[in-house]
Amino acid sequence: MGQRLRSDDGFPFGREYRGDIYALADDATELRRLGIDLGRFNQDWACFEDCRLSPLAMAGLASLGGKYMADLRPVVPSRYN
Secondary structure, eight states, rough: OOOOOOTTTOOOOOOEEEEEEEEOOOGHHHHHHOOBBOOOOEEETTEEEEEEEEEHHHHHHHHSSSSSSEEEEEEOOGGGG
């Protein structure tokens, strides 16, 4: 949690990232504009849970320079497990 995001983090064959993004509920519009599929908002933790990001959305989030903290992991296709 709280790591600085880089678009090249993770596996080179990952096609999607999933996890939590720590932000205010009012930030939903900005995050959706980046192409992020937001999960349920957890008011107690001030985060969107189980979000989905394409590599392009991940790059957009990373370009914000640490504005949001996130706990995201690449989804590894089952044939690589």
